[in-house]
Amino acid sequence: MKEKFESVNQEKQQQMNRTLVMNLLRKKRLCSRAELAKLTGLKRATITNIINDFIQHDYVIEDGILEGEKGRRCIGIRINGEKYRILGIMITRQYYSIGIMGLSGEVYEERKYYLDARQNAHETMEDIKQKSRQMLEEYKHTDVLAIGIAVPGPYRVEDGEVLYITNLIGWDGVMLAKDMKEEFDIPVYVENDANCGAYAQLWFREEELYKNDIIYIIAGQGVGCGIISKGELLKGNMGLAGEIGHTSINFEGPKCECGNRGCLEKYCSTIAVMEKVQKRIANGEYTMLKSGCSFEDFKNAVRCGDKLALEEYRMACEFLAIGVVNIINQLNPEYVIIGDALAEVESQLMRRVVNNKVKEHIRPVIWEKTQIKMNDLEYNPILIGAGVVAAQKVFENPFQFIKE
Ligand SMILES: [Zn+2]
Numbered sequence: 001m002k003e004k005f006e007s008v009n010q011e012k013q014q015q016m017n018r019t020l021v022m023n024l025l026r027k028k029r030l031c032s033r034a035e036l037a038k039l040t041g042l043k044r045a046t047i048t049n050i051i052n053d054f055i056q057h058d059y060v061i062e063d064g065i066l067e068g069e070k071g072r073r074c075i076g077i078r079i080n081g082e083k084y085r086i087l088g089i090m091i092t093r094q095y096y097s098i099g100i101m102g103l104s105g106e107v108y109e110e111r112k113y114y115l116d117a118r119q120n121a122h123e124t125m126e127d128i129k130q131k132s133r134q135m136l137e138e139y140k141h142t143d144v145l146a147i148g149i150a151v152p153g154p155y156r157v158e159d160g161e162v163l164y165i166t167n168l169i170g171w172d173g174v175m176l177a178k179d180m181k182e183e184f185d186i187p188v189y190v191e192n193d194a195n196c197g198a199y200a201q202l203w204f205r206e207e208e209l210y211k212n213d214i215i216y217i218i219a220g221q222g223v224g225c226g227i228i229s230k231g232e233l234l235k236g237n238m239g240l241a242g243e244i245g246h247t248s249i250n251f252e253g254p255k256c257e258c259g260n261r262g263c264l265e266k267y268c269s270t271i272a273v274m275e276k277v278q279k280r281i282a283n284g285e286y287t288m289l290k291s292g293c294s295f296e297d298f299k300n301a302v303r304c305g306d307k308l309a310l311e312e313y314r315m316a317c318e319f320l321a322i323g324v325v326n327i328i329n330q331l332n333p334e335y336v337i338i339g340d341a342l343a344e345v346e347s348q349l350m351r352r353v354v355n356n357k358v359k360e361h362i363r364p365v366i367w368e369k370t371q372i373k374m375n376d377l378e379y380n381p382i383l384i385g386a387g388v389v390a391a392q393k394v395f396e397n398p399f400q401f402i403k404e
Helices: 004-030 031-042 044-056 123-140 176-182 194-203 270-282 295-303 309-333 341-345 346-359 364-368 381-396
Strands: 060-067 073-079 086-091 095-102 106-116 143-151 188-192 212-218 222-227 335-339 369-376
Touching: 004 031, 004 044, 004 073, 004 095, 004 381, 031 044, 031 073, 044 060, 060 143, 073 086, 086 123, 086 194, 086 381, 095 123, 095 381, 106 123, 106 270, 106 381, 123 176, 143 176, 143 194, 143 381, 188 194, 188 381, 194 212, 194 222, 212 309, 222 309, 270 295, 270 309, 270 341, 295 309, 295 341, 309 335, 309 341, 309 346, 335 341, 335 346, 341 346
Parallel strands: 086 143, 143 188, 212 335, 335 369
Antiparallel strands: 060 073, 086 095, 095 106, 212 222
16 A cells, blocks of 8 residues: 555656646746756756656757856757647637647737627637637647636636626536537636636746735726735635625625626726716717727727726726725735736826825735736736646646647
8 A cells, every 4th residue: 555655646746847847948948957957956867857758748859059057068958839739718708819829828829709799608609619620720730738718707617617707698507618628629728817817927927926926907898806826826615716806896886797786897897988988978978989989999099088088997997996905905915917908908097096096095004015017918818828727737747638
């Protein structure tokens, strides 16, 4: 019995070492065996074995010569970006994106498809499957190891079930991972969109953020946040932690699909903002915007300094700030990072409004130790995060993903 335990532990240790090496290669891009040994604290022989296994399975390749210690030249190792890919899918309330991604979270190609507001979950899923199949077909010269999907709204990772998505029809109870896995026979991982965004922040800024508690808030068609504590995502009992959009900022406010009243996202989502803008246009208020205008038009109007658009944008930022105050008081994070569609309208204006409001509403000692930042990743963190969720699984046990 003892022997069995030992071998189980040994296998586990080996897997952890492989994950460690993969993550280092992802971060460093190019690294020698000696450097890997130094950074991981593992023996040179262990690193040699791991790299040999990785080379044999095409996970890494030798590439270029690096200047090592004492001027010694050594061979560089990097992740083989050409061989293995991840299919990342981001579902939003207005469109979905499908991306072919590398194991390090890099996006090779993204395709965006708009949804018809009347289409239900089943129809959308059929579309997503068809477009995914098309993409997989076009990239069949690479091996897509896993699919990662980001969904808005609460998602129960354990049961693989979407609870509900506000403003979309028929998503309650959709078994997303199971459905996609049956279709493609590739491992599928699904995560809430805000959590994906938080993973992306962690993945690309790990050096800076790893030790700290961070909150990534998405202020888009809905509002949510991903909470990372000491490098781990805080999930909650059912995997539903971080639904900041459904915390009330007005207990007498409008009823929300979640059962609560006056939910934050009823005040500072792109949908809420556009509803208010349309109402004011219908009331005949002066603005450059026309009835039925799109969010893009609104964005443009804010940037042109249109008074009505600016007022609504500032107001939404102030509402968001109240949500930020609540989350700071609950979780005391070191960093709060804000991103998504609403943040992208006038990122610096939002930062100023949120900062000022938060500063007024929390204790100075907490304010001094909290940093509010705007997302500055080049690609949409939610799509990157969808890929990262799947890539993380590959890193945890790389050989399990290769079909013989
Ligand atoms: Zn709600």
